[in-house]
Amino acid sequence: MFVLVVGGGKVGYYLTKELISSGHEVALMEKSSGRAEQIRDEIGSVVIAQDGCEGKYLHEAGANRADIVAAVTGDDEDNLVICQMAKHHFDVRRTIARVNNPKNEALFRHLGVDEIISPTRMILGSIEQDIPVHELLHLAALGVGELEIIEAHLQPGSPAIGKVAMDLRMPKGCSLFGVIRGGTPTPLRGDTVLAEGDKVIAIGRPDCEVELREQLIGEPAEV
């Protein structure tokens, strides 16, 4: 597997090191020559001191034979351009972009980036898991992001409490598949009666959320 990493910050540096140690062929592009030299001293000649946003240098770095291009610079706009150039001009099968502004995720996906990693979103998700909220929690995105795994914590006021699962009106493209009760996960069957405190796990398209929230969360209860 030949992986082209663009951006020699902390993420690009450790990523390159890990990839090398697991036996992959790697090239790392870093436009700052000072930083590139520093990394080269440590991990060797895989470092290319050029701007990975430029078509010419991508070509020289072997983008046309890369299996994966990972754009992990600190700038969203650079990562977008790197992935688009890789995808549309070098026919790279899989492109991965680091995204800082969570708002950019949808745009990047729409513009053809295969995989989007958002540290902001991940940290946010982790924080949200510790805070009791009357909201749906996003646990993970599946595949190219068309589906999400969502958790709904049933709290007082939820219209789903006391109902059997098969009586819930689920939006199209959304499916409930599990419930965590008292820390024990169990598959959700049609005759499972939902109770307060249950954590219901659903898989669905992002556009199902409004209805899912109506069915499982309802109006927040007075605290």
Place this chain on the structure above:
Amino acid sequence: MKAVIVGCGRVGAGLADELDRAGWQVLIIDLVTHAFDRLPAAFGGTALRGDGTDEDTLRRAGADGADLFLALTEGDNRNIMAAQLAVEVLHAGKTVAKINDPVRAEAYAHLGIATMCRTNLMTTAVLGFLGQAVPERPGIYLPQQPRTHVAGASGAAGAAAIPAATEA
């Protein structure tokens, strides 16, 4: 008619002034306030400090549904991203991104954005002035295909067809 200009450099400020005089409703955005010193005192449009690649900023500024969107900052990639946001999310009308790297300028025209390349414009102008043969490199690349491009459009031309980049 509403025009949004991202980047208040000489070109951005000049165009903002011209469009304002011609009766357009002009909104100009730049990351630094002192860039707006380039605008004439009589400028009647709106100048806003902010990041023109940030969807929230653009929406708050009222860039939604602009008839004209010009991305004219010093950063090629910032311009590319602002222009794509304008087209895909804000449904702007005519959209032009300044891209000084000729390779990217041509590449993004193939992805459906009108691009303007200062490197080509100046090379052509200087060679013309010297009376030398001018290579066929347009200053503005028109969009090569409809904007349904994005997902799955493959670089049919392939890497080999990409012309060598020239330094700006």
